[in-house]
Amino acid sequence: MQYDCAIIGGGPAGLNAALVLGRARRNIILFDNNKPRNAVTHESHGFITRDGVKPSEFRMIAHREISRYPSAEIANHEITAVSKDNDIFQLMTREGRTVEAKNIILATGLKEILPDISGIHDFYGTSLFSCPYCDGWELRDKRLVIISEGQNIFHMAKLVHNWSRDIILCTNGQQNLTSEQKAKLQSKNIQVFEQRISGFIGQSGHLQQVTFEDGSTVNRAGGFVTPVWVQAVSFGERLGCETNQMGGYVTDSYGKTNIHGVYAAGDASVIAPAQLIIAAAEGSRAAIGVNTALTEAEFE
Structure with missing residues (x-):
């Protein structure tokens, strides 16, 4: 047929x-x-x-x-x-x-293809997501992290700001923000972390902390990643x-x-x-x- x-x-x-x-x-x-x-x-x-x-x-x-x-x-x-x-x-x-x-x-x-960060797949789909329109409501008003190695991280920060005013940006070692963009983010109390991420701490897919290779950590309850x-x-x-x-x-x-x-x-x-x-x-x-x-x- x-x-x-x-x-x-x-x-x-x-x-x-x-x-x-x-x-x-x-x-x-x-x-x-x-x-x-x-x-x-x-x-x-x-x-x-x-x-x-x-x-x-x-x-x-x-x-x-x-x-x-x-x-x-x-x-x-x-x-x-x-x-x-x-x-x-x-x-x-x-x-x-x-x-x-x-x-x-x-x-x-x-x-x-997610960033090559240890343990990221354990949290993806439960507390880390790719689309704010799909999952932003569920993460509203929480302490969020945005992880991106690309040039769209600034746009993502502006977008996620609709759902939470407690946001940090992680570039995982990449220098993908201009000085003007950093100044604008700082004016909105959005902190930028440019050091590499070593992993995540949490239970059953629910994020609690982001850890960095320099030994520092930051408490977060969820967030978004750009694949x-x-x-x-x-x-x-x-x-x-x-x-x-x-x-x-x-x-x-x-x-x-x-x-x-x-x-x-x-x-x-x-x-x-x-x-x-x-x-x-x-x-x-x-x-x-x-x-x-x-x-x-x-x-x-």
Whole structure:
């Protein structure tokens, strides 16, 4: 069987794309390897009617809704290779199954690389997070730390200041703040620590102290860290998809890449903050793009 579209990735972007295309009566298959980026997340926020939903519950609801549409199939398999021949895509699963599709939607998301600091993974997802819009409310008015080795640390400090006025910034040995930025932070009582971090002290993922290589410590109850984001898989690059400065796929207003038949949605296109509601909207956008292309082809 040749599908109208194969969707790679079972996060909110892929799930919403499957829903829209299923409702459009397109024969589609969604590949979900059940390895979500937000596996460490206890609750997802900022999605109206689903604020505070557990990621596993969100997926269960989505699968149930998609299953109402007989032309939509969900396959719990990992795709290991994608190729294109005569405008038809061949997708290979880890088990060796080959699937053909007229279009594909890359909803594979991103992979986050945290700073190389001992013990950081023990606290990430419980008291250290990456998105203030997702978890700032839960950390409101607490003593917070912002850890960033990149140039966006000043922006993050200004953003987190909305939720707490007790903030410190840790650059982990990097000199990534200008003297003007430091002066502005000092005026807001935000202290900057430029020495390297040696680790963290806390219990059951709940942060209590940040420790530095010079032997000093500072009490903190949580905070935010800025990871480096990279594509979770490289299917798009292998197919020739153009990428932007952030490493995301360049798309038009309907999620279409520069490669005919290839669409990208959600975090894979990196055009907005990595939030569930935005990723889901991106999935809907790409699905409409696919359905529009299929409809136009039928009338040529």
